[in-house]
Amino acid sequence: MRQWKKILLVTLMLLWSYPSLAQSVVADPGRGRDYAESLCSTCHVVDASPGNIAKSDISSFYSIANRPDQSQERLAGAIIFPHPAMPKVSFTNTELRDVIAYIMSLRVTK
Numbered sequence: 001m002r003q004w005k006k007i008l009l010v011t012l013m014l015l016w017s018y019p020s021l022a023q024s025v026v027a028d029p030g031r032g033r034d035y036a037e038s039l040c041s042t043c044h045v046v047d048a049s050p051g052n053i054a055k056s057d058i059s060s061f062y063s064i065a066n067r068p069d070q071s072q073e074r075l076a077g078a079i080i081f082p083h084p085a086m087p088k089v090s091f092t093n094t095e096l097r098d099v100i101a102y103i104m105s106l107r108v109t110k
């Protein structure tokens with residue numbers, strides 16, 4: 001193989017692998033917010049408004065995030081094994097992590 005072809009191949013491989021590499025390491029709350037808006041906002045108030053102006057008694061993400069004992073692990077459990085009234089949403093691991101990162105970003109309690 002010619003040298004320039006090798007260089008091109010290596011460059012392409014790096015370009016392809018980089019975004020997925022980054023994705024597997026860092027959760028992205030911004031993307032989580034997008035998922036939350038499209039998948040969860042029919043029931044939950046998903047923005048950062050402190051008031052629990054919930055739709056028909058369902059907790060806002062802000063109030064969920066600020067429960068005293070809240071943690072990423074608890075959230076993961078609550079989202080993976082949803083409350084009966086909550087439809088089963090299938091997430092990829094990345095999406096799940098992003099949504100959790102977004103919800104936890106609304107947390108002001110330490």
Ligand code: HEC
Pocket residue numbers: 036039040041042043044057058059060064075078079083085086087089099
């Ligand atoms: C069809 C309505 C509906 C949709 C859509 C929905 N939820 Fe819920 N969710 C509920 C209800 C009802 C509860 C239980 C009542 C409450 O906690 O206020 C709940 C509770 C929760 C809780 C708290 C559970 C606990 O025990 O602490 C989390 C976290 C949650 N939902 C996350 C999500 C996420 C993330 C999405 C989007 C992927 C989502 N929900 C979409 C209805 C919904």
